[in-house]
Amino acid sequence: MDVVQQFNALIWSWAEMLRALRRRAALAPFLIYAGVQTLILLMLLGFTVPPLRFFVPALLRLRFGDQALHYPNNFMVLRGALGQADIILSVFLGALVTAAAVYLFASFYGGRKERSSVGLTVGASKYVPALVVALVAAVLSQVAVRVPMSIWGGLADTSPMRFRMLRVILIGVVLAVQAVFVYGIAAVVVDNKRVGGALAGTAALAFRNPVTTLLLVAVPAAFELLPAWLMRNSSVIIYKFSPELLAVGMLIWIVVILFINYATIGAATRFYLHATAGEGPSSEPGEEQR
Numbered sequence: 001m002d003v004v005q006q007f008n009a010l011i012w013s014w015a016e017m018l019r020a021l022r023r024r025a026a027l028a029p030f031l032i033y034a035g036v037q038t039l040i041l042l043m044l045l046g047f048t049v050p051p052l053r054f055f056v057p058a059l060l061r062l063r064f065g066d067q068a069l070h071y072p073n074n075f076m077v078l079r080g081a082l083g084q085a086d087i088i089l090s091v092f093l094g095a096l097v098t099a100a101a102v103y104l105f106a107s108f109y110g111g112r113k114e115r116s117s118v119g120l121t122v123g124a125s126k127y128v129p130a131l132v133v134a135l136v137a138a139v140l141s142q143v144a145v146r147v148p149m150s151i152w153g154g155l156a157d158t159s160p161m162r163f164r165m166l167r168v169i170l171i172g173v174v175l176a177v178q179a180v181f182v183y184g185i186a187a188v189v190v191d192n193k194r195v196g197g198a199l200a201g202t203a204a205l206a207f208r209n210p211v212t213t214l215l216l217v218a219v220p221a222a223f224e225l226l227p228a229w230l231m232r233n234s235s236v237i238i239y240k241f242s243p244e245l246l247a248v249g250m251l252i253w254i255v256v257i258l259f260i261n262y263a264t265i266g267a268a269t270r271f272y273l274h275a276t277a278g279e280g281p282s283s284e285p286g287e288e289q290r
Contacts (some may be wrong), residue, residue: 006211017266026104028116029097034258072243095131099123102189105269129188132195137181179217186272220263227253
């Protein structure tokens with residue numbers, strides 16, 4: 001595809017993803033993921049309640065020190081603690097959720113109505129290859145961040161402006177890595193590809209359609225910028241307003257992540273089906289794609 005065709009396919013994929021909102025069953029996997037995130041947040045907030053007090057404080061102390069157990073510092077570490085838990089969650093639960101969502105989206109785009117329970121069953125049956133694809137993407141994303149930070153992390157003290165530039169560049173690098181693998185689980189679920197074929201296929205499709213693929217990932221991700229900015233200014237919120245507002249901010253972050261995942265997976269699945277099956281936008285207004 002040339003650049004214009006890629007933009008057309010991008011807009012069409014987004015429109016099809018929004019059309020899929022009619023079928024609320026596609027939201028179920030994302031609601032499960034958000035529910036687990038909310039449960040973890042509640043555990044972090046209520047670590048003094050039995051039986052949480054027997055293991056959550058130890059984990060917080062190990063990672064953030066004794067200050068994480070005292071008010072209002074316990075609110076200061078919320079984003080870091082939930083973010084680190086989410087790295088693991090996004091791989092091990094994310095593989096199941098994504099596989100289930102891909103099946104439900106693909107069914108809808110194909111004119112079939114499937115219950116969310118069927119999608120979760122299919123996701124479970126594809127869990128192992130989907131997990132491997134998710135692990136590869138996660139490991140490469142972590143390497144892309146941690147290696148440069150280990151080399152140039154000292155810029156935070158010596159040159160804050162350069163350090164901010166480094167963070168922006170690394171965000172772009174992570175988005176590019178995620179874009180390369182965004183079709184991997186779709187290849188596993190839709191085309192029953194093995195891990196090697198899915199990884200090769202997603203990379204080949206991404207490099208053939210770089211504009212569509214990068215924007216499918218980057219545009220939804222941009223909606224996380226505001227809650228992320230609020231969390232980075234947590235000290236201002238704590239000392240000028242109320243520490244409890246940070247918990248509200250984290251709940252907003254969870255909802256934003258839900259819709260980012262929905263938009264990314266829904267549109268990427270639509271584009272994958274189009275690109276691998278030779279489908280395209282309807283030439284007649286209102287015509288349904290099958």
